Amino acid sequence: MRRLLLLVLLLGCATTPDDRVIVCTAGADCDARWSRAMDWLQANSSWKVRTQSDTMVVTEGPDDTAKPAFEVTKVAQDDGTYRISMKAWCDKANCDRLVRKLHRSFNDAVIAAR
Secondary structure (H helix, E strand, O other), rough: OOOHHHHHHHHOOOOOOOOOOEEEEOOOHHHHHHHHHHHHHHHHHHOEEEOOOOOOEEOOOOOOOOOOOEEEEEEEOOOOOEEEEEEEEEOOOOHHHHHHHHHHHHHHHHHHHO
């Protein structure tokens, strides 16, 4: 319970993501974007995955370090599309610049056509 409370508090302090919204349609479009999101997370996280499902991945961390922890979600919207987003946070006061850079990198990687 204590870890959950800490996670909620940390997420409340997470830096606002990049302004671009990642939207996809069910099927091949979302599958490809979600796959790129997972590839990006694997390449950019120093932490092990703590929770994983078809619509959410949460890493361990930040454990009093500047190494950011992540939460990536795929949420169904009312219009039949999905929104993919990433939250990043760390336990050091000066990581805002890093988190903004990570958001831009995540969005670029997930939106990119391959």
